[in-house]
Amino acid sequence: MxxxxxxxxxxxxxxxxxxxxxxxxxxxxxxxxxxxxxxxxxxxxxxxxxxxxxxxxxADNKEILDMLNEWNMMMVNRKMDEATKFHSEIQRKINSVIDPEVLSLYDLFLLRFYLMNEQINESEELIEKLKKFQDDFNNKLKFYFNFFMCLYYNFKKEYKKSLASLHEAKAIYKEVGLNELEKAVFYYLMALTYSYLSRISPVNNYANKALIIFDKEYSYSRSADCHILLAISNRRISNYDAAEYHLNQALKYSESFNDTFLCGVCYNNLGYVASCKKEHEKAINYYKKSLAFKIDQPDINKLGTKFLLTKEYIEINKIEEAKNLLDEEINGILNSPKNEFYYHFLILKYKLQNKFTKKFEQLLKEAIPFFEKQHIWDYVAMYSELLADYYYELSQYKSSSKYYRIANNARKNIY
CATH class of the missing domain: 1.10.260.40 (lambda repressor-like DNA-binding domains)
Structure with missing residues (x-):
């Protein structure tokens, strides 16, 4: 030692x-x-x-190890107010610790704490520190390092790197001695990452594994998260009844705990399912309910719902409502760095104005590789098809065929 x-x-x-x-x-x-x-x-x-x-x-490290494990479980249970207070106690103790294994474990749990609080600059500084000692980590430290790197990469939307980290963790997780709740959180993170990559089968596998444990442990807010992932997977393969079942289960748990964030997510997804079923008025009502639950949330959390709501107004020819909603958001979006909503809202603007010009074509050509890089295959397919239709109307059949092919290949990535 x-x-x-x-x-x-x-x-x-x-x-x-x-x-x-x-x-x-x-x-x-x-x-x-x-x-x-x-x-x-x-x-x-x-x-x-x-x-x-x-x-x-x-030194005898039993006391500080017990404190670190208790702190970690607060974060597993998403009791972040308690975790923040308890961190102050740990900081007073950790200064007298000299054991590198204990210090690395503290740094790893601190990384989890930073990531859950979205303190990305602090997370990145700590990651660089941890990488210096990565070669010396035992299996427990290696597991947590890769587990938390997945959280980091998901935040950065680098989903393939995230999945690679998870597979590193999966190779050793049985040797770590995780309790049942930690296992379930690990399975959930696997399901979430596969969901970002539109991989239906592994999402269903890991979300169901996690759901069984969360239900058994009475961790119903976590169960709701699993139901939402299962709903998204079923919606992607047009299994709308199953999607609605899982969303209603998630909504039941969310409402019982008065979890306004999850309620907003549930109604947003119920709106999406209704839209897929061509039930546009129903979709609009769900999106409005979602926005009502998101009223105190940051604006970024509302943009996705507002985009989908604008689309529904266009579908039923409520052009004035669509324009009003678009006008509320477009200036802020144009003055922000390019992200998915930049492309979504600008494309809607061109569609509303019925201006299918060279600028519209160029925008779609930018948007498609952007969503390909993000592995958001639904939108790769949608915008490729839109561009293919544009070329078809111009009798540019070779270009049209190319983008229909891209749309079909994108849908093949949803499996």
Whole structure:
């Protein structure tokens, strides 16, 4: 253990083997000490520790480990107010800890804390620190590092990297000794990531695994999350009855806990299903209910629902309502960095104005690769088909055929 601590603090202080060993022992001897491959003298250990400013004595870490595990479970249960208060207590204790394994575990749970609070700058600084010690992690630390990197990559919308991290974690998760609730959260994260990639079968597999555990543990808000993922998967394969069943289950749990965020998500998705069924008035009512629940949420959380609501108004020829809703959002969107809503609302603007010009064509040509990169195949298919129709009307049949083919290939990615 002392060798591990020496290696950890040498890296923390940015010292090479040569710099730390100078005047104390040979480089090869220090390397063996760090790898626990040499029987080291007490005198050498004391000198190395003095140079690093640490104690050579081992400490009892049971109390701080218990606190870290309790803190982690607060976050697993999404009790972030409690986790924030408890973090202050942990900070007072962690300063006296010298064990690198415990310190790395603290940093990993701190990464989870930052990510759940959307403190991305702090998360990225901590990730860079953790990467320095990644090669020395035991299986438990490796699991949590890859697990939380998935959370980070999902936030950055880098879903293939997220999935790669999850597979690294999955390879060792059985060796970590997770409790049932942590297993369920891991299964849910697998399902969520596959959902971002429109992979129906693995979503259903992992969401159902997670749902069984959450129901058993009476974690019904988490059960609602699983029902929403299952609803989205069923909607993508046009199984609308099953989608509505899962959304109504999620809504029942959300309403019972007065969870306005999840209620907003449920009504948004119910609107989407109704739209797919060509029940446009019903879809509009659901979208309005969703916005009512989102009234105190950040504007970014409302844009998706407003986009879908605008589309429904166009479908039933309520052009004035569609224009009013579009006008509310368009200036803010045009003055923001290009994101999915930039393309959604601008395309709607051209459709409303019935201006199918070269600028409209160029916009679609920008939008399609944007959504391809995001793996949002629904919109790749939708906008490719729209561009194909545009070319068809201009008798540009070769270009039309190309984009119909892209639309069909996009739909094949939803499986």
């Amino acid at each position: 002392v060798g591990q601590r020496i290696r950890y603090y040498r890296k923390v202080k940015g010292l090479t083997l040569e710099e730390l060993s100078q005047g104390i022992c040979s480089v090869s001897y220090l390397s063996k000490i760090e790898k626990a491959g040499a029987k080291s003298s007490d005198e050498v250990i004391i000198q190395l520790c003095e140079r690093l400013g640490i104690s050579p004595e081992e």
